[in-house]
Amino acid sequence: MxxxxxxxxxxxxxxxxxxxxxxxxxxLKNLDYDRIPQIxxxxxxxxxxxxxxxxIGVSSVHLILNGFVGLILGWGxxxxxxxxxxxxxxxxxxxxxxxxxxNTVIMAxxxxxxxxxxxxxxxxxxxxxxxxxFAAGALSVFLAGILLGLALVFTEKDFFKVSTIxxxxxxxxxxxxxxxxxxxxxxxxxxxxxxxxxxxRS
Amino acid sequence: MIQEPxxxxxxxxxxxxxxxxxxxxxxxSFIVALSNRFPALFAALMLSLLLIGLARxxxxxxxxxxxxxxxxxxxxxxxxxxxxxxxxxxxxxxLSVTREGVLLCARISLKSNAILLIFIALVSTMPxxxxxxxxxxxxxxxxxxxxxxxxxxxxxxIDQEYQRLVRAAKIRGFRPETTINTYRTYAYLMGMLFVRAxxxxxxxxxxxxxxxxxxxxxxxxxxSSTRTDWAWSAFMISIILGLVGxxxxxxx
Amino acid sequence: xDKNNLIINLEEISFIYPGGIxxxxxxxxxxHRGERLGLVGPNGSGKTTLFHIIMGLLRPSSGRxxxxxxxxxxxxxxxxxxxxxxxxxxxxxxxxxxxxxxEDVAFGPLNLGKSKDEAREISMRTxxxxxxxxxEDRITHNLxxxxxxxxxxxxxxxxxxxxxxxxxxxxxxxxNTKEKLIEVLSGLDLSYILITxxxxxxxKTVDRICGMENGKILTDIESxxxxxxxxxxxxxxxxxxx
Amino acid sequence: xDKNNLIINLEEISFIYPGGIxxxxxxxxxxHRGERLGLVGPNGSGKTTLFHIIMGLLRPSSGRxxxxxxxxxxxxxxxxxxxxxxxxxxxxxxxxxxxxxxEDVAFGPLNLGKSKDEAREISMRTxxxxxxxxxEDRITHNLxxxxxxxxxxxxxxxxxxxxxxxxxxxxxxxxNTKEKLIEVLSGLDLSYILITxxxxxxxKTVDRICGMENGKILTDIESxxxxxxxxxxxxxxxxxxx
Ligand SMILES: Nc1ncnc2c1ncn2[C@@H]1O[C@H](COP(=O)(O)OP(=O)(O)OP(=O)(O)O)[C@@H](O)[C@H]1O
Ligand SMILES: Nc1ncnc2c1ncn2[C@@H]1O[C@H](COP(=O)(O)OP(=O)(O)OP(=O)(O)O)[C@@H](O)[C@H]1O
Ligand SMILES: [Mg+2]
Ligand SMILES: [Mg+2]
Numbered sequence: 001m002x003x004x005x006x007x008x009x010x011x012x013x014x015x016x017x018x019x020x021x022x023x024x025x026x027x028l029k030n031l032d033y034d035r036i037p038q039i040x041x042x043x044x045x046x047x048x049x050x051x052x053x054x055x056i057g058v059s060s061v062h063l064i065l066n067g068f069v070g071l072i073l074g075w076g077x078x079x080x081x082x083x084x085x086x087x088x089x090x091x092x093x094x095x096x097x098x099x100x101x102x103n104t105v106i107m108a109x110x111x112x113x114x115x116x117x118x119x120x121x122x123x124x125x126x127x128x129x130x131x132x133x134f135a136a137g138a139l140s141v142f143l144a145g146i147l148l149g150l151a152l153v154f155t156e157k158d159f160f161k162v163s164t165i166x167x168x169x170x171x172x173x174x175x176x177x178x179x180x181x182x183x184x185x186x187x188x189x190x191x192x193x194x195x196x197x198x199x200x201r202s
Numbered sequence: 203m204i205q206e207p208x209x210x211x212x213x214x215x216x217x218x219x220x221x222x223x224x225x226x227x228x229x230x231s232f233i234v235a236l237s238n239r240f241p242a243l244f245a246a247l248m249l250s251l252l253l254i255g256l257a258r259x260x261x262x263x264x265x266x267x268x269x270x271x272x273x274x275x276x277x278x279x280x281x282x283x284x285x286x287x288x289x290x291x292x293x294x295x296x297l298s299v300t301r302e303g304v305l306l307c308a309r310i311s312l313k314s315n316a317i318l319l320i321f322i323a324l325v326s327t328m329p330x331x332x333x334x335x336x337x338x339x340x341x342x343x344x345x346x347x348x349x350x351x352x353x354x355x356x357x358x359x360i361d362q363e364y365q366r367l368v369r370a371a372k373i374r375g376f377r378p379e380t381t382i383n384t385y386r387t388y389a390y391l392m393g394m395l396f397v398r399a400x401x402x403x404x405x406x407x408x409x410x411x412x413x414x415x416x417x418x419x420x421x422x423x424x425x426s427s428t429r430t431d432w433a434w435s436a437f438m439i440s441i442i443l444g445l446v447g448x449x450x451x452x453x454x
Numbered sequence: 455x456d457k458n459n460l461i462i463n464l465e466e467i468s469f470i471y472p473g474g475i476x477x478x479x480x481x482x483x484x485x486h487r488g489e490r491l492g493l494v495g496p497n498g499s500g501k502t503t504l505f506h507i508i509m510g511l512l513r514p515s516s517g518r519x520x521x522x523x524x525x526x527x528x529x530x531x532x533x534x535x536x537x538x539x540x541x542x543x544x545x546x547x548x549x550x551x552x553x554x555x556x557e558d559v560a561f562g563p564l565n566l567g568k569s570k571d572e573a574r575e576i577s578m579r580t581x582x583x584x585x586x587x588x589x590e591d592r593i594t595h596n597l598x599x600x601x602x603x604x605x606x607x608x609x610x611x612x613x614x615x616x617x618x619x620x621x622x623x624x625x626x627x628x629x630n631t632k633e634k635l636i637e638v639l640s641g642l643d644l645s646y647i648l649i650t651x652x653x654x655x656x657x658k659t660v661d662r663i664c665g666m667e668n669g670k671i672l673t674d675i676e677s678x679x680x681x682x683x684x685x686x687x688x689x690x691x692x693x694x695x696x
Numbered sequence: 697x698d699k700n701n702l703i704i705n706l707e708e709i710s711f712i713y714p715g716g717i718x719x720x721x722x723x724x725x726x727x728h729r730g731e732r733l734g735l736v737g738p739n740g741s742g743k744t745t746l747f748h749i750i751m752g753l754l755r756p757s758s759g760r761x762x763x764x765x766x767x768x769x770x771x772x773x774x775x776x777x778x779x780x781x782x783x784x785x786x787x788x789x790x791x792x793x794x795x796x797x798x799e800d801v802a803f804g805p806l807n808l809g810k811s812k813d814e815a816r817e818i819s820m821r822t823x824x825x826x827x828x829x830x831x832e833d834r835i836t837h838n839l840x841x842x843x844x845x846x847x848x849x850x851x852x853x854x855x856x857x858x859x860x861x862x863x864x865x866x867x868x869x870x871x872n873t874k875e876k877l878i879e880v881l882s883g884l885d886l887s888y889i890l891i892t893x894x895x896x897x898x899x900k901t902v903d904r905i906c907g908m909e910n911g912k913i914l915t916d917i918e919s920x921x922x923x924x925x926x927x928x929x930x931x932x933x934x935x936x937x938x
Contacts, residue, residue: 004274006313010236028345033417034407036345037793040352041360041403042396047353048360049392054385055378072396083350087357089321090330091204093267096321097228098235156306161285162278179382180389187393190553191595195400329835331795351795358837359789366548369511373536374613375565383564394551397595405790408753412783413855414775414807422802422812497870596715599739628738 002085002103003148005096009155016102016151023078023108030075039073043080047087054176061173067140068181070111071119071133074197077111078104102151110143119197122185129189130182137181138174145170204361207263208326215257219431220328220336226438227324231317233445242448243312249441250319257323264322271318272311279307330354335423344419356406360399367391459487460523461539461617461645462508467517468669469503477503478514479669485617490639491647492656495666501649502544504666505619509541522616537566540610544621544649546602555581555597555605556590562613580612584638600631607638618646624655701729702765703781703859703887704750709759710911711742711749719745720756721911727859732881733889734898737908743891744786746908747861751783764858779808782852786863788844797823797839797847798832804855822854823847826880842873849880860888866897 008016031039046069053060070077082104088094095103114136121132149163188195210216215223234246254264284294286303293299325333331351338347371387378384462485469478477500485491495501506512508521510532519526521535543549552558556577563573581587584604589597597605603623610618623639624632636658639646650656656663665672704727711720719742727733735743748754750763752774761768763777785791794800798819805815823829826846831839839847845865852860865881866874878900881888892898898905907914 004271004310004314005231005317006235006310006315007278008235013232013235024346028343031345033345033415036348037352037403037406037410038400040349041356041399041406043349044353044356044360045392045395045399047357048364049395052364052388052392054388055380057380060378079346079349080353083346083353086350087330087354090326090333091206093271093318093322093326096317097231097325098317158286158303159282162281165281176385179385180392183386183389184393184396187390187553188396191393191593192397192400195396329795331799331835334795352793355793355795355837366543366545367551370543370549370551371561372511373509373541374562374609375533375536376561377533377565387561390552390557393553394595398547402790405785405787406793408748408751409785409791409793410803411753412751412778413804413851414778415803416807418807420802420806420812420815422799422806422816497868628740 002095002106003099003151005099007155008099008102008151012151012154013098013102016099016105018101020078020082020101020104020108023075023105023112024082027075027078027080031079035076039076039080040083042072043069043083046080047084050084054180056172056176061176063180064107064141064144064173064177065137065181066107066111066144067114067133067137067177068184070108070113070115070140071122071136071181071185071197072195073111074115074119075112077115078108081108081111106144106147106151109147110140113143114140115197122189123193123196126186126189130186133185134178134182138178141170141174141177142167145174204357206326206329208257208259208322209329211258211327213256213258213327214430214434215253215323216327217430218434219425219427220332221339221425222427222431222435222438223324223328224333224336224340226435226442227320229442230320230438230445233442233449234313234316234320237313237445237449238309239449240309240312242445243309243316245448246316246445247312247319249445250316250323253323254319257327259322259327264319267322268315268318271314275307275311275314278310282307282310332423335421336425338419338421339423339425344421347421348419356399356402359402360395363398364391364395367394458523461485461487461521462647463520464508465518465520467504467507467514467519469500469507469512469514471503477669478507480517481670483664483671485645485647487617487645489645489662490660492660492663493647493649493666494651494656494663499666500669501666502621505541505621505647505649508535508619509539510535537613538616539619540613540615540617541619542606542610542621542623544625546599546606549606549609550594550597550602553593553595554590555586555592555594555608558594558605559590559608559612562609566613576612576614577608580608583611583641584608585634600627603627603631604635604638607635611642615644618642618644620646620648622649622651624650624652700765703727703729703731703763704889705762706750707760707762709746709749709756709761711745711754711756713745719911720749722759723912725906725913727887727889729858729887731887731904732902734902734905735889735891735908736893736898736905741908742911743908744863747783747863747889747891750777750861751781752777779855780858782855782857782860784848784852784860784862784865786867788841788848791848791851792836792839792844795835795837796832797828797834797836797850800836800847801832801850801854804851808855818854818856819850822850825853826850827876842869845869845873845877846880849877853884857886860884860886862888862890864891864893866892866894 046065050063050065053062066081069080073080085095085100085103089096089100118132118136122129145167149167152159152163237243237246283299283303284297286300286306288300288302290298291301291304334347334351338344368391371391376387462483464481464483466480466482467478468476468480470476493501503512507514510529522538524531526532526535550558552561559577559580560573563576568576578590581589584607586604586608589605594605623635627635632655639659648660704725706723706725708722708724709720710718710722712718737743745754749756752768752771764780766773768774768777792800794803801819801822802815805818810818820832823831826849828846828850831847865877869877874897881901890902
């Protein structure tokens with residue numbers, strides 16, 4: 001999910017860059033250099049996973065997984081998503097330079113929020129953890145849609161209807177993301193719970 | 203499979219100082235993004251195409267990439283003219299297509315294409331490793347660059363691992379459909395991918411520690427500007443001044 | 455008569471990897487019901503590639519393939535092939551992706567349209583047959599190399615295939631697990647093609663041997679270089695063999 | 697005298713993985729300067745684990761370790777060890793984490809405090825020594841398996857270590873690359889311990905062989921099962937060997 005180049009206004013682009021830089025700075029500051037391989041290789045996995053198309057009705061969507069990124073990486077989601085978007089731009093030309101900041105904020109801030117809202121819940125028993133993971137997956141896509149809509153509306157108030165359509169279009173994606181995030185967290189809980197945040201602390 | 207179709211080449215543009223290319227691409231992109239007058243936008247599109255030509259890229263591949271991106275632009279064309287306030291050009295049943303909406307779409311299309319084309323011409327024409335080093339030289343934090351290069355290094359390894367997992371599902375009769383079973387299978391494939399990635403990260407960290415890693419990043423690449431680079435800089439600066447002139451001085 | 459018993463019939467199959475090196479070159483192969491065929495050849499001679507072509511995971515650049523009496527060429531045809539022929543990957547880590555052993559073994563039967571109860575029953579039966587009873591709730595990721603190999607075999611057998619393609623099943627196994635595998639294979643009433651670099655294992659598991667070289671199959675090789683395991687009093691000193 | 701030549705001296709080292717299975721059990725090992733030692737043992741016997749303990753990547757639950765004359769126990773001690781002893785990992789993809797070959801090879805020297813120019817020069821020299829001149833700007837992930845292995849070796853040698861730990865260096869290599877590796881290893885004036893499952897490779901690369909079993913080292917095994925390659929006129933029929 002991202003905004004094409006050439007759509008947004010100057011103030012929105014600049015705010016995006018400032019916020020993305022701040023988030024990335026926090027993410028990098030918290031990032032102990034021991035964990036760089038962990039973040040780098042996981043972010044490579046997220047990159048690969050986000051290329052997966054899953055069927056939905058007659059069509060298919062590609063996964064976004066920002067909720068899952070948030071749950072696993074916390075603030076690390078900012079640098080991880082920035083890096084992933086940069087790679088996407090260079091490898092596939094999915095984006096350019098100007099909207100990189102805004103797109104990072106759109107995807108990463110819901111991820112971090114979900115980490116703070118649900119991070120502690122997903123290490124609880126499955127009846128709590130799985131709904132929490134579903135909520136994280138769905139909410140992060142929903143919020144990303146809202147942020148995208150806001151970026152459009154701040155650019156031009158007549159973009160309101162476009163924004164509404166964009167947010168609506170993400171509703172089925174939300175459901176799929178929620179389900180996949182819940183199942184993925186369920187998988188990790190069984191196979192390698194130490195990958196989940198706060199596992200070692202509890 | 204993931205490829206970098208434009209990175210290798212022998213054109214002048216491929217040989218330019220990467221730092222220069224990044225700086226120019228950034229400045230140019232922002233100026234285009236902030237421009238609104240058609241003379242400037244048309245000029246930008248032409249200049250971008252000119253640079254694509256100078257980079258002697260595979261036109262077919264570049265066109266394919268642009269087609270993908272323009273799919274999104276098409277969506278704007280379908281929605282904005284109908285939803286934008288303004289003077290009606292003509293009516294489609296109860297809806298009216300507005301002049302302002304059409305102009306806005308035209309601007310978006312021009313800007314979007316000009317920005318992405320310049321990105322292909324200047325940024326995609328260097329390997330990501332070079333891009334990383336150049337960004338480092340331009341002052342981006344070492345940790346971030348290290349993360350970028352490490353991610354890039356392992357995208358390929360992990361992509362292959364994923365392809366193997368998909369194969370395993372395939373030979374056991376897996377067919378993607380809209381069912382919870384399909385979603386579960388994808389979740390398992392991804393979960394397994396993450397678990398393996400995490401184990402690999404541990405091993406990679408060990409390998410780094412064994413080679414004395416203590417948190418500092420070094421960049422071996424030195425970039426130096428040649429006379430050609432200066433000539434190109436002059437050319438690029440005049441392009442930028444030209445665009446600024448077209449947009450803000452209203453010569454035309 | 456013999457024709458009816460053909461499981462796999464390959465004619466003039468060629469294959470080139472994107473890199474550009476030709477791996478298979480007008481290769482032909484006939485494999486009949488009831489056969490236990492060994493396939494040997496040096497590293498990189500294209501044995502694994504051949505198996506993947508038979509399963510439709512790779513597409514040959516030219517040639518004709520007939521499997522179980524039907525010409526196969528498109529993805530749809532191969533879907534049928536995959537129900538009838540089971541492939542054991544060279545690396546067990548490529549085969550197992552579910553969190554638990556039971557889920558992994560039941561994955562195939564469920565995709566073949568079995569009900570959950572049937573799938574569970576088939577899986578339990580298959581695990582038992584491989585003396586893996588009690589493993590159903592183990593986490594696949596934590597199994598040892600040998601266990602992973604046997605569970606991989608279980609995932610393939612649970613689909614009740616008509617023939618097996620076994621890609622170096624004994625690779626990396628210790629001697630006990632190897633013995634067990636030999637036992638299981640002789641107990642199965644299935645035709646199979648088996649790739650291995652180990653002559654001792656080969657001698658105990660197959661009836662006929664083909665070699666692979668220069669992208670072609672050498673049928674019924676009478677002479678091929680192979681390995682033997684033997685013990686010496688002073689193995690560390692240079693010594694001669696006849 | 698002999699004491700001064702001790703590179704590695706392990707006494708009663710025990711190790712248990714978090715899972716709970718004891719892998720090393722009061723293991724002892726002496727490794728001297730000038731030795732080329734082969735380490736063999738079944739899968740899962742703990743050979744890789746032992747290497748990781750020597751490098752301080754894992755900590756033993758009990759026992760004493762002395763490396764190059766110094767007792768080592770804490771992270772600080774191991775930092776010194778890692779400058780003197782090079783470990784070649786089982787999987788080359790784990791070892792090569794930089795995007796280009798030159799950066800990867802120079803990574804160690806730079807961390808040892810060499811200047812960029814020195815690091816570059818050492819790297820070029822090391823690559824040349826392994827006949828990898830011209831590889832410096834290659835992208836690591838595009839290398840073939842054999843090339844990756846040789847570059848991994850270069851990354852280790854560039855640190856100019858006093859001894860090497862080689863974990864299955866010949867694994868997955870084709871015969872030509874194997875030959876080249878054997879040549880390189882015999883040309884090196886370095887002590888090393890080498891793990892491998894391949895007896896032919898072992899015979900050509902080491903002077904002394906130790907086995908691992910039940911978490912212990914069996915020193916200087918005089919007899920160990922191994923393989924030989926030979927050709928028979930009628931290899932497919934059962935036959936006898938002395
Ligand atoms: N994905 C790939 N892309 C390009 N080349 C490949 C690929 N996979 C294999 N090859 C090459 O194709 C050749 C045949 O490979 P294959 O794995 O089929 O050999 P093999 O006979 O199974 O060898 P081994 O005994 O080592 O398993 C090799 O030279 C290999 O390097
Ligand atoms: N991270 C881990 N956590 C738990 N157990 C482990 C871990 N790594 C290895 N083991 C177990 O420890 C034992 C020894 O493993 P190790 O990798 O040292 O064996 P090895 O002798 O190198 O085997 P191979 O010849 O297959 O490489 C095995 O039983 C393995 O399953
Ligand atoms: Mg193979
Ligand atoms: Mg090992």
